[in-house]
Amino acid sequence: MSREISVITSGPVLPGLIAEAGDGATRRFFEFFTANIRNPNTRAAYARAVAHFLRWCEERHLSLKGIEPIAVAAYVEQLQATHAAPSVKQHLAAVRMLFDWLVTGQVVPTNPAASVRGPKHVVKRGKTPVLSAEDARKLLDSIDTTTIIGLRDRALIATMVYSFARVSAVLGMKVEDYYQNGKRWWLRLHEKGGKFHEVPAHHNTEAYLDAYIEAAGIAGDSKGPIFRTVRGRSKTLTPKPLRRNNALDMVKRRALAAGLPARICNHTFRATGITAYLEAGGTIEKAQQIAAHESPKTTKLYDRTSDQITLDEIEKIVI
Structure with a gap:
């Protein structure tokens, strides 16, 4: 036992x-x-x-x-x-x-932890590093897409950025989870607790996924993972799904090559997408819906639109 x-x-x-x-x-x-x-x-x-x-x-x-x-x-x-x-x-x-x-289960009569309070902890701002829209575009454009690995990596990062998705939700996708509905293509994301969350694919995500799937030749493998590991020196895809630590290593490597901060992580792209969306006039309520957050308070942690203090604001201090 x-x-x-x-x-x-x-x-x-x-x-x-x-x-x-x-x-x-x-x-x-x-x-x-x-x-x-x-x-x-x-x-x-x-x-x-x-x-x-x-x-x-x-x-x-x-x-x-x-x-x-x-x-x-x-x-x-x-x-x-x-x-x-x-x-x-x-x-x-x-x-x-x-x-x-x-x-x-009738093993003990009462819960001794039920009345115990934990330390007070209020978080108003997330700690996840966020890229500017310009740096996010710089990272995507810096990836060499003449190889299958480059096409895969660009598609993976774009999917996270444009769908506000957790890396685990994206890596859990099968080929059939990128599907056509009417004139648009959709993403079926595998969220926590076995739940599915469906969002329309941004036109950039659609273009990058199409290029990757076609080059990989996996369109007919509907039950196989979209994002796959690479086989040694041959640089060919395996049937195995990419793991989170593999994705993190890739992100760190791509960020370094693009001259971006080394502290960038998988979660950076979720926060980056939400921030870019809000800067473009999107609402917290819609961002919450896209990100599949239970509460708008959680979504607000990813909002970095008010992080920068401008010189104009400082100059308002008239003494």
Whole structure:
């Protein structure tokens, strides 16, 4: 059982505190990470957070049923000395969700984390680096498209920029997810939680995808991934999808070659697209809809239209 949990959660082996509570607790713990959390990144992060908390409890000789709110509060207080507020809040969320799961499974009577408050953390501006429209165009134009790799990379970056999509949503696309609807072509993006989000393809995205798909000869492979890895020195495409770390390496390499900041990342293009859209007169509400954000507050984090302070504003200070 512990080996299965380790493999599926990409986290630590079954904590001793859970094992000591019996088979029911072990199975419920296992189900929490498999049946309850579908996103692999969230699963791994929560596994690390839960393991850290339960190890802390074990060091203080607490049993699973003996964990009380005061213990959780003490853990949160101690964690704030070494972790940033967002990380502490994630740890607390993981512990709270685990105990909710254990309560509904009748493993423990109450959730000791339910009444514990995390540190206050308000974010009004995102930290994702953003490119200007000019630099984004410079990056796209700098890519050598005489090779299949260049065509792929340009199409991938353009898809992220013009659809405001997460890199995972784009890399999860199959060939059939770029499809014609009437006179326009659409993108079917694979979002979190197994959801699909459909948006019209910008004319640049359409042109770049068409060029790449035609050169790659993958139009007939409807169930295959659009963005694929490359096979060694032959520089030919494989049937395997490009992974996020491969995409990040590519973005860093392309940015460096174009003379752009090295801190650019995959998420840069989501923020860049939203900012360019708002600068052109788009609304937060429509940007939220395109980006598939649950809240306009999230979309606002990507809005950098008010970041620059102009000299005219400074000159208004008349003393």
